[in-house]
Amino acid sequence: MITKTTAYKIYWAGRYLERIEDIARASLCALHSNTSLDSLAKEYGLNSKEEIVIYIKKSFEFLREDIRGFADESIMIQLNNLGFIIDSNYTDMESYFSSILTSVMALGSSLDNYFVERKTEVRISSQEENEPEEMRGKRNLT
Amino acid sequence: MKIRKVTKDKAYNEFLNDPSYSLLIKNLESYGNKIFNLNRKANLQAFMEGFTFYTSLSYRGTPIDIIPRLLPLHLFSKISSYLIARNYVLNRLIKEVYEEKSAPLPDWILKTTPYFRPEMIGFTPPKGIYTHVYGADIVRVNGTPFILEDNLRIPSGISYSYKAFEYSMRFAPDLAEGYKILNLSGLEYLYDILRYVSGTKDPVIVLLTDGCYNSAYFEHRFISEKLGLILAEPSDIIIKDGEVVVDTVDEGEVHVDVIYRRIEDLDYLTPGLMKAYLRGWVTLANAPGTGIADDKATFVWIPYLAERYNVKLDGVIQPLTFCLYEKENLEKVLNYPTRFVIKKREGYGGIGLSIIKDDQINVLKEVVREYENFIAQEVLDFDTVVSVVGDSYYETYADLRFFTYYDKVATAVLSRVGILGSRVTNNSSGGLVKPVWIIE
Amino acid sequence: MDYRVKYISIYEYEADVILNENTLKIVPYDGDNQLLVKYEVNTVPKGYMTSYRDIFNNIVFKVKITEPHRRLEISSESVVKVDNRVIKTDYEFPYNYGFNEFLLPTKLVDPEPFQQIAKELVKGLKTLGEVIEAVVKFVTSKISYKPGVTNINTTAIEAFKLGYGVCQDYTHVTLAMLRALGIPARYVMGVVNDNPRATHAWVEVLTPDGTFLDVDPTRKRLYNLGYIKFAIGRDFSDTSPIVGYFVSSGKGGLKELKIEVKKL
Numbered sequence A: 001m002i003t004k005t006t007a008y009k010i011y012w013a014g015r016y017l018e019r020i021e022d023i024a025r026a027s028l029c030a031l032h033s034n035t036s037l038d039s040l041a042k043e044y045g046l047n048s049k050e051e052i053v054i055y056i057k058k059s060f061e062f063l064r065e066d067i068r069g070f071a072d073e074s075i076m077i078q079l080n081n082l083g084f085i086i087d088s089n090y091t092d093m094e095s096y097f098s099s100i101l102t103s104v105m106a107l108g109s110s111l112d113n114y115f116v117e118r119k120t121e122v123r124i125s126s127q128e129e130n131e132p133e134e135m136r137g138k139r140n141l142t
Numbered sequence B: 001m002k003i004r005k006v007t008k009d010k011a012y013n014e015f016l017n018d019p020s021y022s023l024l025i026k027n028l029e030s031y032g033n034k035i036f037n038l039n040r041k042a043n044l045q046a047f048m049e050g051f052t053f054y055t056s057l058s059y060r061g062t063p064i065d066i067i068p069r070l071l072p073l074h075l076f077s078k079i080s081s082y083l084i085a086r087n088y089v090l091n092r093l094i095k096e097v098y099e100e101k102s103a104p105l106p107d108w109i110l111k112t113t114p115y116f117r118p119e120m121i122g123f124t125p126p127k128g129i130y131t132h133v134y135g136a137d138i139v140r141v142n143g144t145p146f147i148l149e150d151n152l153r154i155p156s157g158i159s160y161s162y163k164a165f166e167y168s169m170r171f172a173p174d175l176a177e178g179y180k181i182l183n184l185s186g187l188e189y190l191y192d193i194l195r196y197v198s199g200t201k202d203p204v205i206v207l208l209t210d211g212c213y214n215s216a217y218f219e220h221r222f223i224s225e226k227l228g229l230i231l232a233e234p235s236d237i238i239i240k241d242g243e244v245v246v247d248t249v250d251e252g253e254v255h256v257d258v259i260y261r262r263i264e265d266l267d268y269l270t271p272g273l274m275k276a277y278l279r280g281w282v283t284l285a286n287a288p289g290t291g292i293a294d295d296k297a298t299f300v301w302i303p304y305l306a307e308r309y310n311v312k313l314d315g316v317i318q319p320l321t322f323c324l325y326e327k328e329n330l331e332k333v334l335n336y337p338t339r340f341v342i343k344k345r346e347g348y349g350g351i352g353l354s355i356i357k358d359d360q361i362n363v364l365k366e367v368v369r370e371y372e373n374f375i376a377q378e379v380l381d382f383d384t385v386v387s388v389v390g391d392s393y394y395e396t397y398a399d400l401r402f403f404t405y406y407d408k409v410a411t412a413v414l415s416r417v418g419i420l421g422s423r424v425t426n427n428s429s430g431g432l433v434k435p436v437w438i439i440e
Numbered sequence C: 001m002d003y004r005v006k007y008i009s010i011y012e013y014e015a016d017v018i019l020n021e022n023t024l025k026i027v028p029y030d031g032d033n034q035l036l037v038k039y040e041v042n043t044v045p046k047g048y049m050t051s052y053r054d055i056f057n058n059i060v061f062k063v064k065i066t067e068p069h070r071r072l073e074i075s076s077e078s079v080v081k082v083d084n085r086v087i088k089t090d091y092e093f094p095y096n097y098g099f100n101e102f103l104l105p106t107k108l109v110d111p112e113p114f115q116q117i118a119k120e121l122v123k124g125l126k127t128l129g130e131v132i133e134a135v136v137k138f139v140t141s142k143i144s145y146k147p148g149v150t151n152i153n154t155t156a157i158e159a160f161k162l163g164y165g166v167c168q169d170y171t172h173v174t175l176a177m178l179r180a181l182g183i184p185a186r187y188v189m190g191v192v193n194d195n196p197r198a199t200h201a202w203v204e205v206l207t208p209d210g211t212f213l214d215v216d217p218t219r220k221r222l223y224n225l226g227y228i229k230f231a232i233g234r235d236f237s238d239t240s241p242i243v244g245y246f247v248s249s250g251k252g253g254l255k256e257l258k259i260e261v262k263k264l
Helices: A004-032 A037-043 A049-067 A073-086 A093-115 A133-141 B019-031 B034-048 B073-098 B107-111 B158-171 B187-198 B217-227 B273-278 B302-308 B327-335 B362-369 C112-121 C128-142 C156-162 C167-180
Strands: B052-054 B059-061 B069-072 B133-141 B144-151 B205-208 B230-232 B237-240 B243-247 B253-255 B258-261 B283-285 B321-323 B340-344 B353-355 B374-378 B384-389 B392-397 B400-405 B415-417 B432-434 B436-439 C002-024 C034-044 C048-053 C059-065 C069-082 C185-191 C200-206 C212-216 C228-233 C242-248 C252-263
Touching (some): A004 A049, A049 A073, A073 A093, A073 B034, B034 B059, B069 B073, B073 B144, B073 B400, B158 B187, B158 B217, B217 B230, B273 B283, B327 B362, B384 B432, C128 C167, C128 C212
Parallel strands (some): B258 B283
Antiparallel strands (some): B321 B374, B340 B353, B340 B374, C002 C059, C048 C059
């Protein structure tokens, strides 16, 4: 039973996680293609590369509050890891955005495992009734 | 073991004087300096795992002190019996005021609290129970338990009790060497009482929260998860004709039997819910309007009420407390302010609490202008314990919060440590949580 | 003298009000020189109502309305017997009353800033009556009657500095002066007995006998005023006839107030 407000949180957690991934990728792309981060920022309606970082931090806060609504402890650990990386020093922007991407992937993976139960493979095997008693007893030991 | 003191008060240090701690001290000494790092790691791990307490200021981890507090089983049993009896008195008082429409204490005290609900007059809640969950704040003075305050509106903290216990065991399991510790219980009592008042065998129970910014949101999730309750916010609750339902995306509108509410303001957040409750369409726990019994002025009257209802309250002492609307009392406090602890009637926990002994006389200015809203209590030099703070052991003040689920008391007890040098022991002031071990 | 008192106030709102909670003190005081013979309080819509006596023995009603409405009518009808007092004013001044709650500073009245002026004013005066007259004369000379300058939160010292006010302010400043002189006095809210258009405020001064002398600084009238008091307290905040709040998406407020006093 998923209440509407919980469903809302799951939906928005996905969107915020996607936003963080997206802007990290776009920033890396800009860095690799010699486009200035400031002009990338303008595409997002922001003024400078510092504002890109602020945008990521704000998105993370919303992400965190949404995830708190349904996550378990292992997801929280991945989430907080992402939080620490986002709060880390961003002088080396290449490194900064790459780390964010890696962490986003790890969190995404963790969420994936949470929602989808990995079942062990089961097979259908045939079985027969007409066996002597002693044979049945012996079979159980193997 | 070097223990730092922050105040010059001469209090009875439970840790150093109670013989049951000698084994714990030995175990701590075996850890040596490693204990400080373990405490730090436990706190970091707790934060990472989402064990947080949101204040209006920030999202922060709930600070943990991994050194347990010991409570002998016989004392727990004594306190338990006392609290069950006291809860009966509180429940009975609420019944007398709303159902019997009689006021056993000055009725302005009951009716001037913001928690009095005139719509409850003449209504009988399911099974006659108002106080499903009752949190009692107790301190020890030279080992003897004293009750400081009753909490009936939304007493919180049982999850902190479980978590503090868990983190302490995970990071410093050797502290328990040689001790026989009672298993934690309590959540199942909560479930039992909620099921009992639903009148059905397998009720649909909702835990009503106001969302992630509530300081106790961690607990809302913890409880709903452990007991299989549906965690819902006000917008998920729909009042229909004859029933209350919770709006889900996968199962449509699901009928609700009981709502364990963790919000007080029902009129504004869930309009219509009170009407549904009064019509018997849904059960609410705790019942609305229960706050008249945990008002600090009402506290003064509990011993009198116990006699009135023929209930024996012993095993725990109620400190001398009096209301300041009485002239002689007001005069006494104004003349000798440092002899008393002054508390304001409204407010949760530490807010409105003032310990004149350590505080400025400014509080008296407020007291004088609305003396009907203040009570005074004798100053209790309650026992101290020892806590890990940073890289040292400190002598600290701590209380004990017990959770009573109508007629059963949880063995999951919470001990809250005040910030260094302070006697104010509640989470919103930045204190620590300590695990409590009930030992045989 | 027996009076029938009718009080009705009507509130109107531009949008549905989903919650309206109010505390009412709209029934004549039962005690001292008044005997409340019968009383009734009603609201439309009905809502949940309860009543109690507060620390000053005022009869207080609390009403909570949760059904949506755009108009609220609060009314009371009572019959009260108001007796005249025996007036004696030649008590000696100063007099030590001991510890008295009506000498303490209150939310709106702090006697401290008035200490100096008050002591100057009563130099050489020997009786309570002389002091009361001097204070009333002083207050009315310093404050001119003008509505709209002060509001329900204006303190005594603020009104005094402004030099303008309404009955509430005259009463507050008089209380401040008297209390600064060690004379316990209380705030009274009620209605005058000749065609009241609104509620009025005046002072009751405690005598060493334990009785009260009624004084109206706004109209400069003293003793056995014959007014009908509804509530007494330390200052206006203890005696507000209607105070509360409403929850709505729009605005609203008092539309009409009608008070009727009839001699029986």
